[in-house]
Amino acid sequence: MTEWTDITVMVMRKLNYFIKEGVGSIFTHRFMSFASVFIIVACLLIMGSFSLLALNVDRIIDTLEDENQIMVFIDENFTETAARSLEGTISAIPNVTSVEFVSREMALDSFKDLYEDSSLLEDLDADVLRDRYIVYLDDISQMAETQYELAKVDGVVKVNAHLEISEGFIKVRNIVSAVSLLLVAVLLVISLFIMSNTIKLTTFDRREEIAIMKMVGATSSFIRWPFVVQGLILGLLGALLAFLAQWGLYQLVSSNIVSGTGLSFISVIPFEKVSIYILASFLAIGLGVGIFGSIMAIKNYLKV
Amino acid sequence: MVQMTDVFKVYENGTKALKGIDFKINDGEFVFLVGPSGSGKSTIIKLITGEIFPTEGSVIVNDFNMNKIRFSQLPYLRRSLGVIFQDFRLLENKSVYENIAFAMRVIGASNKEIRRRVPYVIDLVGLNDCTKRRPMELSGGEQQRVAIARALINNPKLIIADEPTGNLDPARSLEIMVLLQKINTLGTTVMVVTHEKELVNRFSKRVITLDGGRIISDGMDGYYSYGNEKAELFH
Numbered sequence: 049m050t051e052w053t054d055i056t057v058m059v060m061r062k063l064n065y066f067i068k069e070g071v072g073s074i075f076t077h078r079f080m081s082f083a084s085v086f087i088i089v090a091c092l093l094i095m096g097s098f099s100l101l102a103l104n105v106d107r108i109i110d111t112l113e114d115e116n117q118i119m120v121f122i123d124e125n126f127t128e129t130a131a132r133s134l135e136g137t138i139s140a141i142p143n144v145t146s147v148e149f150v151s152r153e154m155a156l157d158s159f160k161d162l163y164e165d166s167s168l169l170e171d172l173d174a175d176v177l178r179d180r181y182i183v184y185l186d187d188i189s190q191m192a193e194t195q196y197e198l199a200k201v202d203g204v205v206k207v208n209a210h211l212e213i214s215e216g217f218i219k220v221r222n223i224v225s226a227v228s229l230l231l232v233a234v235l236l237v238i239s240l241f242i243m244s245n246t247i248k249l250t251t252f253d254r255r256e257e258i259a260i261m262k263m264v265g266a267t268s269s270f271i272r273w274p275f276v277v278q279g280l281i282l283g284l285l286g287a288l289l290a291f292l293a294q295w296g297l298y299q300l301v302s303s304n305i306v307s308g309t310g311l312s313f314i315s316v317i318p319f320e321k322v323s324i325y326i327l328a329s330f331l332a333i334g335l336g337v338g339i340f341g342s343i344m345a346i347k348n349y350l351k352v
Numbered sequence: 353m354v355q356m357t358d359v360f361k362v363y364e365n366g367t368k369a370l371k372g373i374d375f376k377i378n379d380g381e382f383v384f385l386v387g388p389s390g391s392g393k394s395t396i397i398k399l400i401t402g403e404i405f406p407t408e409g410s411v412i413v414n415d416f417n418m419n420k421i422r423f424s425q426l427p428y429l430r431r432s433l434g435v436i437f438q439d440f441r442l443l444e445n446k447s448v449y450e451n452i453a454f455a456m457r458v459i460g461a462s463n464k465e466i467r468r469r470v471p472y473v474i475d476l477v478g479l480n481d482c483t484k485r486r487p488m489e490l491s492g493g494e495q496q497r498v499a500i501a502r503a504l505i506n507n508p509k510l511i512i513a514d515e516p517t518g519n520l521d522p523a524r525s526l527e528i529m530v531l532l533q534k535i536n537t538l539g540t541t542v543m544v545v546t547h548e549k550e551l552v553n554r555f556s557k558r559v560i561t562l563d564g565g566r567i568i569s570d571g572m573d574g575y576y577s578y579g580n581e582k583a584e585l586f587h
Contacts, residue, residue: 057462058460058462061460061462061463062460065457256441256443257443259441260441260443260454260455261458262427262430263401263430263435263441264430264431264455264458264459264502264506265427265428265429265430265431265432265433265459265506266427266458266459267424267427268424268427270458270459270460271458
């Protein structure tokens with residue numbers, strides 16, 4: 049029992065020392081601390097903004113995908129009953145989420161609605177048209193394969209799919225995702241580099257102190273911890289400030305989009321829906337950069 | 353205890369700093385290590401403190417075999433040593449008390465232990481009146497006393513003083529040497545590296561003389577016991 053108390057007291061004493069030294073160092077090197085927090089905020093803000101952009105583009109494409117449909121025309125010799133009986137076969141094709149039957153009459157009515165002013169359609173008989181299905185897809189990147197499968201169904205004479213549109217969507221999504229990913233990776237390296245250099249400057253300032261610590265027999269971990277605490281606090285502070293800034297920025301941009309800048313048809317993801325993920329990612333990156341940056345910075349001083 | 357057996361040290365740039373060093377310093381001894389610049393004195397100190405390792409031969413310091421010591425054991429070796437430098441190496445932003453307490457704090461000592469031990473050592477080196485002052489407000493002799501107090505604070509087995517009087521006038525130098533002798537009489541082994549002939553000859557202690565990486569004399573006969581021609585070279 050006494051042994052455990054002794055260990056707890058010793059750990060608490062060390063913890064107290066590390067926190068006191070780490071916090072003290074932040075205030076002693078105010079300018080560098082401010083600079084590194086600023087850089088972390090800037091990097092996280094850019095990373096966050098691009099990730100949110102990618103998320104929104106993804107969502108917009110998802111919405112457009114829902115509206116993207118394939119038109120399947122049935123042989124004109126099939127009766128309506130025979131045409132309707134194909135629904136099960138078409139629904140069973142992979143990647144098909146739902147199907148909607150449109151009879152010749154319904155198709156003609158919608159044509160007439162569309163071209164009210166034209167007298168050409170007035171005497172048109174519904175038999176000149178074909179029964180058709182509107183087929184909705186799960187993944188538009190597989191549109192070509194689904195089109196091929198639909199065309200193989202007995203009784204299907206024509207399949208209309210807007211392949212070029214689906215390819216366009218996929219291309220946009222891929223570009224946005226790739227750019228975001230690249231930016232996140234580059235900014236991660238930049239913030240790590242800046243954080244490491246900030247701590248390196250602090251350690252350079254304290255090299256005499258570190259040399260004395262080594263000389264009197266302080267262990268490497270004892271020397272390292274105050275710097276890790278310093279990096280951790282700076283990373284945490286940067287992450288929280290970046291989160292608040294991201295929140296404000298997102299609200300500002302999204303409210304401008306909604307309140308009509310010609311982009312009002314786009315619905316953006318509400319920040320509240322993703323805030324927890326943004327906060328968690330910012331904290332993870334901020335703390336990671338802070339801790340890893342300080343470990344990298346102090347490494348050289350601990351060799352002797 | 354320090355024991356060097358047939359020690360050679362060749363630096364990466366090819367400099368042969370030590371060429372077969374043999375000596376043993378027993379617990380409780382007071383030893384002067386003398387020799388001209390480049391004779392190998394600093395290399396011997398670095399071998400003892402574990403900053404460098406021998407190219408050949410064996411080095412044992414306070415039961416640590418320096419040929420086999422692990423990196424993680426170095427702090428524990430250093431806690432058994434107290435090192436004093438010519439330029440004091442005190443922290444300017446800390447008071448006398450804090451400079452001394454710092455050496456205890458960084459090895460994880462409790463505040464209670466620090467409060468008990470620091471005043472004792474301050475009293476031992478005669479600095480009772482300057483505990484709150486910063487190093488810049490002290491004379492050279494007083495600063496060196498702070499450095500000695502810091503070296504003593506963790507109760508080391510061996511004190512290594514590297515030119516401890518190099519920056520001091522003769523009167524202050526003598527005071528420092530008397531203080532080191534006092535520490536030695538209290539049971540700590542003391543090794544003093546110096547150039548100062550008069551100072552060495554005032555104390556009848558063992559003198560190890562180095563030249564060109566070799567020991568040229570080792571005995572109780574005072575400084576430059578190897579002959580007058582050699583003595584001239586040292587100036």
